[in-house]
Amino acid sequence: MSDARARLLSLLSLLQTPRLWPGSELAQRLGVSGRTVRRDIDRLRELGYPVHAEQGGLGGYRLTAGAAMPPLLLQxxxxxxxxxxxxxxxxxxxxxxxxxxxxxxxxxxxxxxxxxxxxxxxxxxSTVAHPFSLAAELVDPDALVVAATAIANHERLRFRHRDEGRHVEPRALVTAGRRWYLLAFDLDRDDWRTFRLDRVTGLAPTGARAAPREVPGGDVAAFVAGRAMQMAPAYPADVVIHAPAALVADRLGGPPPGTLTDQPDGTCRWLAPPDTVEWHALRLASIGLPFEVSGPAQLVDYLRSTAALFHAATAGPARRGARETGRGA
Incomplete structure (x- = not known):
């Protein structure tokens, strides 16, 4: 990089990644000589950035915390x-x-x-989450930092997942709904695995580097979604909704997945692609319109059991007491 100021900013950006940078790697990244890197490091120190140097074959440069905030243009x-x-x-x-x-x-x-x-x-x-927050399964932010850093550095990790030790090569962090997932290649099982980070403890880098692996198919998000679908049973759904298709699409915020077609009697038929019964039920409940489920049987059973729970929750103390008295007799 011919522009010394741009090179200095690029060097600073690299050093702000929490790892030890060998001088030869910095020189290769910046396209300059080792002597130029050393000169630029001295310049950063003059500007107030606390760059620590470690000597030896495994040495390098690391940006550390100083006695005062370095000039990051922040109060x-x-x-x-x-x-x-x-x-x-x-x-x-x-x-x-x-x-x-x-x-x-x-x-x-x-x-x-x-x-x-x-x-x-x-x-x-001192900050407490609202007791009715939907995000009940919180992820330790330090675990996210460790995982993200290991991914950036192509460094292996060890941790415990459901009280079982794991040794992996992390590939990506993926958010799905209200959860964080770590996609990694499990070295002990010789296969790709997806781990919920709220179930991971003792996350620690090993210091061992690994060559980057490519996820089957090349699409990380699609791979994680496919694994999630494999873990939960999925079924297509056939539903008749007592309203025009345009009204249903409007209630859902847009055309739903699958096909939604108007019927001669003023209803519409929704042929939904495979999904979990819970997700089918959530979509149908969000519409707020009468409907009939033709299949699958698993969705019918789930709706029936859920309806029974809701009915019991709204029955009131008197009716609950009557039921308990009847059972006692």
Whole structure:
């Protein structure tokens, strides 16, 4: 890179990734000599960035936390606000929070001085989730940072999943609904596996590097979705809804998957593609219109049992007492 300022920013961006960078690798990434890298490192130090150097064959450069915030163009209160926002977002398994949030949080927390890190931890520990929050199964943000860093560095991980030890080569973090998943190649089972991060404990990098593996099919999101479908039984559904197709599509926020066709009697028929009975039921309930299920039988049984639960929940104390008295007699 001929522009020295652009090269310096690129070097800083690399160093903000929490790992040890060998000088030869930095030189290769930047397309310059080792001498130029050393000169640029000295320039960053002059600007206030605490770049630590480790000597030896396994040595390299690492950006560390200093006694004060390095010149990141952030005031202390702004840095704390950003860190809290990123940490809160990463801890909530909500769709739309992607891996970029975790990487940004890792870079910021790496260079925060101890006094500011204490403020972040204090605010985070004093914040309590609403008891009725739908995101009940929270993921440890530190686990997300460790996983994201290992993915970026092509580094193997060890952890426990459902009290069973795992040794993997991580490939990607995937959000689905309100959950975080780690897609990795399981070395002990010689196959790809998907792990829910809220069920993972003791996540730790091993220091061992691995060559990048390509997911079968090349599409990470599609692969994880396919594995999820394999784990849960899926069925196509045949439903008659007592309303025009246009009204049904409007209630669903757009045309649903499968085919939705109007019938001569003013109803419409929905032939839905294979999915779980829970998801079929959720879609049908969200429409708020009368309907009849022609199949599958599993969906009919699920709706019947769910309806019984809802009916019992709204029966009231008097009717529940009457039922209990009848059983006692």
């Amino acid at each position: 202390d209160d702004e840095a704390v606000a950003v860190a809290i926002g990123l940490r809160t977002a990463a801890a909530q398994p909500v769709a739309g929070v992607d891996e970029a949030t975790v990487r940004a949080m890792g870079k910021l927390l790496q260079v925060l001085p101890a006094r500011l890190r204490r403020r972040v931890d204090t605010l985070a520990s």
